[in-house]
Amino acid sequence: MPNYEYKHDTCNHEWEEWRSIKHCMPTPEDKCPKCGEIGNITLLVSGGSGRGKVELYGDDAIAASKAEGKQIAALARKDEKVYANILGESKYHELQTRLDRRPKRR
Secondary structure: OOEEEEEEOOOOOEEEEEOOHHHOOOOOOOEOOOOOOEOOEEEEOOOOOOOOOOOOOHHHHHHHHHHHHHHHHHHHHHOHHHHHHHHOHHHHHHHHHHHHHOOOOO
């Protein structure tokens, strides 16, 4: 049996209760364990434990990778330290050295 979260609308008390899936919805006869009032109980929707890992496959994985790449590229254009971190220290210094040695336009 799953664990459901409920809230009493009058006193705002929240609690968890183990119930069958068939009987998860609160009934008018249910009462608040804190104040004992009958009714005015709402079933809350929770986000879960947050311990799971989301796996993306196919087009979803490709779209997520492209979006992440665009975010990183935008950050690299704005911040020189991020750009250097992406390239690696030695390549970044090599690139900067080549740019410094290049003849300047007049």
